[in-house]
Amino acid sequence: MKNTPTLHTEHLVLDRFTLEDVPAVRDTLYTEAVCRNLFITPNKTTEEVTENIQWLLDGYETKEDFHQWAVRENSLCVGRVMLTVSRRFHTGTVAYYLAESTWGKGYMTEILKRVIDFCFDDLGLNRVEADHFARNPASGRVMEKAGMIKEGVLRQKYCKDGEFLDAVQYAILKSDRN
Numbered sequence: 470m471k472n473t474p475t476l477h478t479e480h481l482v483l484d485r486f487t488l489e490d491v492p493a494v495r496d497t498l499y500t501e502a503v504c505r506n507l508f509i510t511p512n513k514t515t516e517e518v519t520e521n522i523q524w525l526l527d528g529y530e531t532k533e534d535f536h537q538w539a540v541r542e543n544s545l546c547v548g549r550v551m552l553t554v555s556r557r558f559h560t561g562t563v564a565y566y567l568a569e570s571t572w573g574k575g576y577m578t579e580i581l582k583r584v585i586d587f588c589f590d591d592l593g594l595n596r597v598e599a600d601h602f603a604r605n606p607a608s609g610r611v612m613e614k615a616g617m618i619k620e621g622v623l624r625q626k627y628c629k630d631g632e633f634l635d636a637v638q639y640a641i642l643k644s645d646r647n
């Protein structure tokens with residue numbers, strides 16, 4: 470399977486990042502609001518964003534199972550989806566974020582459904598999982614709407630800015646789909 474193939478949803482296109490995305494990524498994805506529930510430092514510089522996208526461009530060419538999508542609305546990058554694949558365990562782990570201007574339109578739900586289909590139908594995986602900070606229930610709702618099942622709360626799994634945070638674990642199995 471080609472790394473990060475283009476995927477379509479009803480309203481959006483998921484494809485590879487390019488260096489032309491640097492301004493949109495810098496200005497809309499590294500805000501305080503977007504980064505609050507992620508392990509990403511906000512307010513990145515043009516140089517830092519360029520370096521990160523260059524890392525993605527290298528990964529597309531050199532790594533195996535390297536899936537890192539830019540989410541596009543009318544060609545403009547409004548989000549990012551990361552899929553980490555374990556061939557050993559036949560598992561994919563998904564993480565995502567969208568620019569604040571797009572929240573609440575059902576976008577992440579349609580994206581997650583499409584990525585789950587990709588994991589099962591194109592990559593042949595058995596399990597797709599994701600987790601979210603307990604303080605970020607909107608993300609749990611997205612997982613639920615995409616067909617994932619809540620498996621439990623991992624108490625104080627993470628530490629962010631000196632604060633221990635509970636994580637809520639969700640997953641969908643190939644056998645859950647029918």
Ligand SMILES: CC(C)(COP(=O)(O)OP(=O)(O)OC[C@H]1O[C@@H](n2cnc3c(N)ncnc32)[C@H](O)[C@@H]1OP(=O)(O)O)[C@@H](O)C(=O)NCCC(=O)NCCS
Binds near residue numbers: 610
């Ligand atoms: C979390 C995030 C991905 C959601 O994306 P989105 O496109 O707005 O999500 P959707 O519109 O598909 O669905 C959001 C759902 O959460 C619900 N929701 C929103 N705020 C909520 C809250 N505080 N508590 C419970 N549910 C909430 C919405 O009502 C909606 O459910 P509904 O359709 O049943 O009404 C987006 O807000 C985001 O990128 N946030 C910043 C980064 C982030 O937190 N990423 C996830 C890390 S695990």
